[in-house]
Amino acid sequence: MTACFFVFEVIVIKELEDKILKEGQVLPGNVLKVGSFLNQQIDIDILMKMGAEIARLYADSGVNKILTVEASGIAVAVAAANFLKTPIVFAKKSRSSNVTGEVYSAKVESFTHGTVNNIIVSKDFLKRDDRVLIVDDFLANGNALVGLSDLVRDAGATIVGAAVAIEKGFQKGGDDLRAKGMRIESLAIIDNMSDGEIVFRQQ
């Protein structure tokens, strides 16, 4: 079983890295465009494989809830939840008329949108005894992860760790959070793309 899982892990990560190299576009301002398979069009095959790999990594963590933030984090969260068999909660960026009652809220600056959002989650869906896995599609400066962690802490719940599809390792958000003791699993980590060439961290 372990050997089988190990082979699966290597295949998923290699496949994701190949996809990033083949379809990813490096844009000015350190923006990586992976809209063809991750955050505008979604390749369901690689998405579900990523979900299986996140589930393998956190299988023994006691996770009972996945937390993400709308919008593109939702797909990765659903894929992971399909294998971990946990509910997903997604924080919203605005209060709509179907979010009622008390909420936890945190401020998050968006790297791609260049805006500051208040993310909110209803207090009904994060409880003190929850063991929460934070999931997102991208990790860059770590602002979304910090905001989501704030929501979990406000609820008095436990963070078992975070899982993201692609980390921009050169932006240090992930490494800063790891240095503070947070478990962060990134399926692909890009350590350099400054010359338009993508260099992955060996994991």
Next chain:
Amino acid sequence: MTACFFVFEVIVIKELEDKILKEGQVLPGNVLKVGSFLNQQIDIDILMKMGAEIARLYADSGVNKILTVEASGIAVAVAAANFLKTPIVFAKKSRSSNVTGEVYSAKVESFTHGTVNNIIVSKDFLKRDDRVLIVDDFLANGNALVGLSDLVRDAGATIVGAAVAIEKGFQKGGDDLRAKGMRIESLAIIDNMSDGEIVFRQQ
């Protein structure tokens, strides 16, 4: 096989209706709050069953792409795509720095947010030969479906139909679109909730 599918269909729809009755809250202004299992917290078990049912309904449609709009439509779209084995494309409500190049756009009024959004999708991800299934979590006045249909038509692609988790039948968006010849499959249709009591349409 057919008999087996039929039993599955009945179970999924019954389970969804039971969940709506048990956990749904009718709020003033004809808002149905199903945040506990569909659009803030997501029950992964019923979500994937809904995906399987949508896939069963559209198995013979030749669908090769699922189109939804962020945010809560994404979860239902991923679940359906998992069984239909098609890519998902989600329209965005704002142009972020990772959406570049030419886009199709349409105006959509949001019932729950009380706002008008321009939804956009990159021209790279909707092509003339696509056979598109439109998926969303809710169908009320039909604005989102009309906007998404506009995007597909602008691309010269074919709409095979739409699938939604919950339709508010009394708001007529679904029936108006059916009258115009669009195939719409709603897993649960609420025909009345004006007294706070939810009445489902027999399908």
